[in-house]
Amino acid sequence: xxxxxxxxxxxxxxGESKRxxxxxxxxxxxxxxxxxRSFVGFELCYDKRGNEHSIAWSEAAGFRxxxxxxxxxxxxxxxxxxxxxxxxxxxAKRVCRAFSEVSHSLPDGIAAYVLKALEQYLNASTxxxxx
Numbered sequence: 001x002x003x004x005x006x007x008x009x010x011x012x013x014x015g016e017s018k019r020x021x022x023x024x025x026x027x028x029x030x031x032x033x034x035x036x037r038s039f040v041g042f043e044l045c046y047d048k049r050g051n052e053h054s055i056a057w058s059e060a061a062g063f064r065x066x067x068x069x070x071x072x073x074x075x076x077x078x079x080x081x082x083x084x085x086x087x088x089x090x091x092a093k094r095v096c097r098a099f100s101e102v103s104h105s106l107p108d109g110i111a112a113y114v115l116k117a118l119e120q121y122l123n124a125s126t127x128x129x130x131x
Contacts (some may be wrong), residue, residue: 001106004029017041021102022110024102025049031110032058039113046095055090057117083088 004022014020017032017040028045043060045068050070067087096118103111 002104005105020110022106027099027102028097029106029110029114031113040107042114044095044099044118046098053061053090055095055118055121057121060085082098090121092118096122 007021030041031042043056045054054066056064060105
């Protein structure tokens with residue numbers, strides 16, 4: 001699937017910001033909204049068919065990059081629930097490019113919001129390398 005589609009009927013958690021969830025073969029995108037419908041944060045899971053990772057951003061915590069441990073590498077045991085584990089390297093250029101190719105189907109403003117944040121991450125990373 002080369003475009004993001006929305007999960008309908010996503011469970012909302014009392015006390016948390018409202019969320020919407022979009023998916024494709026390669027990405028999962030969860031976006032959180034304030035009561036006034038402004039963006040609060042997002043989590044973009046990428047490389048779902050291989051070495052899955054997650055890049056998240058929120059006003060409160062900033063950026064967080066994690067690997068997804070699918071819980072499948074447990075010889076002789078049942079599959080465990082997937083969990084996020086720290087992972088340092090984030091290929092922002094590649095992920096931005098791939099996300100941009102599938103994001104055209106997202107509702108107004110969501111793709112621009114995520115791409116702008118990813119570009120800020122990329123620019124900040126480039127500044128650290130230069131500095």
